[in-house]
Amino acid sequence: MLKIENLHVYYGGIHAVKGVSLSIPKxxxxxxxxxxxxxxxxxxxxVAGLERGKGSILYKDKNILGRPTEEIVRNGIALSPxxxxxxxxxxxxxxxxxGAYIRNDKAGIAEDLEWVFSLFPRLKERAWQAGGTLSxxxxxxxxxxxxxxxxPELLMLxxxxxxxxxxxxxxIFSIITKIRSLGTTILLIxxxxxxxxxxxxxxxxxxxGSVVLEGSGQELLHNPQVKAAYLG
Amino acid sequence: xxxHNMRNYICTALLTVILGLFLYYAENNLNPYSVRILNLLAxxxxxxxxxxxxxxxxxxxxxxxxxxxxxxxxxxxxLILTPDxxxxxxxxxxxxxxxxxxxxxxxxxVILGGLVAMLFSLIIAVPSLRLGGDYLGxxxxxxxxxxRVVITNIPSITNGSLGIKGIPEYANLWWNxxxxxxxxxxxxxxxxxxxxxxxxxxxxxxIAARTMGVNAFFYKVLSFCVGGFFAGVGGALTxxxxxxxxxxxxxxxxxxxxxxxxxxxxxxxxxxSILGSVVITIMLExxxxxxxxxxxxxxxxxxxPGMRMVIFSLMLLLIIIFRRxxxxxxxxxxxxxxFNFFNRRKQEEWxxx
Numbered sequence: 001m002l003k004i005e006n007l008h009v010y011y012g013g014i015h016a017v018k019g020v021s022l023s024i025p026k027x028x029x030x031x032x033x034x035x036x037x038x039x040x041x042x043x044x045x046x047v048a049g050l051e052r053g054k055g056s057i058l059y060k061d062k063n064i065l066g067r068p069t070e071e072i073v074r075n076g077i078a079l080s081p082x083x084x085x086x087x088x089x090x091x092x093x094x095x096x097x098x099g100a101y102i103r104n105d106k107a108g109i110a111e112d113l114e115w116v117f118s119l120f121p122r123l124k125e126r127a128w129q130a131g132g133t134l135s136x137x138x139x140x141x142x143x144x145x146x147x148x149x150x151x152p153e154l155l156m157l158x159x160x161x162x163x164x165x166x167x168x169x170x171x172i173f174s175i176i177t178k179i180r181s182l183g184t185t186i187l188l189i190x191x192x193x194x195x196x197x198x199x200x201x202x203x204x205x206x207x208x209g210s211v212v213l214e215g216s217g218q219e220l221l222h223n224p225q226v227k228a229a230y231l232g
Numbered sequence: 233x234x235x236h237n238m239r240n241y242i243c244t245a246l247l248t249v250i251l252g253l254f255l256y257y258a259e260n261n262l263n264p265y266s267v268r269i270l271n272l273l274a275x276x277x278x279x280x281x282x283x284x285x286x287x288x289x290x291x292x293x294x295x296x297x298x299x300x301x302x303x304x305x306x307x308x309x310x311l312i313l314t315p316d317x318x319x320x321x322x323x324x325x326x327x328x329x330x331x332x333x334x335x336x337x338x339x340x341x342v343i344l345g346g347l348v349a350m351l352f353s354l355i356i357a358v359p360s361l362r363l364g365g366d367y368l369g370x371x372x373x374x375x376x377x378x379x380r381v382v383i384t385n386i387p388s389i390t391n392g393s394l395g396i397k398g399i400p401e402y403a404n405l406w407w408n409x410x411x412x413x414x415x416x417x418x419x420x421x422x423x424x425x426x427x428x429x430x431x432x433x434x435x436x437x438x439i440a441a442r443t444m445g446v447n448a449f450f451y452k453v454l455s456f457c458v459g460g461f462f463a464g465v466g467g468a469l470t471x472x473x474x475x476x477x478x479x480x481x482x483x484x485x486x487x488x489x490x491x492x493x494x495x496x497x498x499x500x501x502x503x504x505s506i507l508g509s510v511v512i513t514i515m516l517e518x519x520x521x522x523x524x525x526x527x528x529x530x531x532x533x534x535x536x537p538g539m540r541m542v543i544f545s546l547m548l549l550l551i552i553i554f555r556r557x558x559x560x561x562x563x564x565x566x567x568x569x570x571f572n573f574f575n576r577r578k579q580e581e582w583x584x585x
Contacts, residue, residue, distance in 0.1 A: 048443060050439065050442065050443070068447075069442045069443065069445070070442070070445045070446065070447045073443070073444065073445030074445055078443070079443045080443075081439060081440060081443055085437050085439060085440035085443075086440075087432065087433050087436045087437060087440060087441075088436055089432055089436055089500075089562065090429055090432060090433065090436075094429055097426075097429075098429060098430070098433055098441075098444050098446075099444050101430070101444045101445050101446055102444075102445035146444070147443075150444065150445060
């Protein structure tokens with residue numbers, strides 16, 4: 001579904017992503033794992049059109065590299081950005097409705113809103129509360145729900161477990177697998193290697209801007225190198 | 233319409249009628265000085281609301297308001313002056329013929345003033361809205377200065393630095409408060425709609441807004457242009473209220489005054505902008521008493537010109553130190569809040585008895 005070939009991203013003089021290639025088949029969870037500064041976020045931000053890069057990003061065999069973000073979102077790619085980026089002064093429901101900004105089908109939006117609320121009952125309880133007053137875990141749920149409101153075919157999640165208690169991480173990850181079972185393809189960025197590898201069909205490990213290792217989730221979970229570097 | 237909404241509509245209508253009655257009373261009974269302050273108050277509120285839309289609701293730090301006001305003021309003035317007045321007043325250079333005979337009634341002239349200001353804000357927005365934060369402030373400040381310098385240097389159209397005097401004083405209480413109500417209604421409706429939420433989303437987190445597929449640039453330009461329109465209208469009303477304009481009037485201090493109202497009232501609150509205009513407009517006049525000579529016991533103090541600005545700046549400092557988000561923060565007036573307040577008090581009394 002998505003094929004990144006030889007992607008390079010620069011920030012001024014810093015070469016953040018150095019020729020990353022990866023492919024995401026339809027209906028899979030693919031995860032990108034790596035330490036801070038490995039180039040994970042830069043890669044997804046470039047896919048989402050927030051950064052410029054060199055190389056090619058083929059989505060359904062069309063190169064989308066360098067296209068504006070709004071066009072990429074309309075084509076069916078949603079990004080739940082790092083750090084949640086909830087709109088603090090809008091209510092939970094308004095946040096979710098803005099997630100469906102590109103859609104015009106009122107009935108469908110209402111349906112998906114109910115669906116998100118059924119997925120995250122806690123958001124329903126707080127529908128009229130300002131986004132900024134939610135706890136970290138609730139904000140993360142809102143960020144995932146908001147990204148789903150555009151009814152994406154490819155959902156990119158940038159560190160959904162960041163700063164969450166282990167129990168909440170488990171909850172978020174079980175919802176991610178649920179979203180996959182409903183037919184959405186997922187690109188998952190994680191530092192929490194164990195949780196990510198456990199649910200991923202395929203994984204890439206990034207170090208200082210390049211892919212150093214790839215394989216199926218289970219394979220990497222038992223790889224001694226990975227164990228030593230990321231699983232402890 | 234629910235009973236609840238009906239109640240709110242009726243309250244709003246009543247308040248409008250009360251405002252109307254007050255204006256009628258003011259026009260016939262108050263002295264010209266008080267009427268002038270009431271007029272200034274309305275114009276300041278229009279300007280503050282329009283700047284609040286740009287800065288408080290969309291998060292674009294713009295310092296170009298004086299420039300848009302200048303355009304609105306000059307366009308409107310040129311349209312309402314008669315050819316005779318123009319011939320008599322243009323001393324530096326003669327006015328080109330097509331402008332000399334261009335004449336419109338007051339209302340369309342104000343609208344055209346606003347529209348031309350909006351056109352200029354569009355021209356300024358496209359290159360400079362790619363900048364963010366303080367850089368945008370500096371760029372818009374620069375554009376406002378350019379507008380002022382250009383006005384000074386095209387005497388055949390603007391009468392240059394001599395300015396224009398004897399502008400008919402059309403902007404009475406009814407026009408000014410009519411425009412204020414329209415501005416209020418328009419911007420309130422805009423912010424209540426989905427567009428308002430998009431503005432706030434861009435203000436709070438532009439990246440987040442963009443990842444939802446929002447064309448942030450388009451909405452920023454939209455907000456800037458709507459703000460520019462009402463700034464132009466405010467400028468046109470100012471010109472026809474005080475009957476004299478010249479380029480020096482539209483310098484940075486004017487933008488600063490409006491910015492002060494917006495910040496003191498609360499960034500992101502329309503109610504705050506109105507409250508800010510009331511407080512600051514009245515304070516600026518009332519504080520004139522501190523500039524008069526006075527005596528403490530036997531000690532005579534001569535009048536100190538400029539003293540009110542000192543006190544005023546101190547007041548602003550206090551607001552910024554103790555209420556950083558302004559008098560109202562982001563809160564808005566709503567009938568629901570008013571009724572809830574009274575209901576709660578009633579309930580408390582009932583519980584106590």
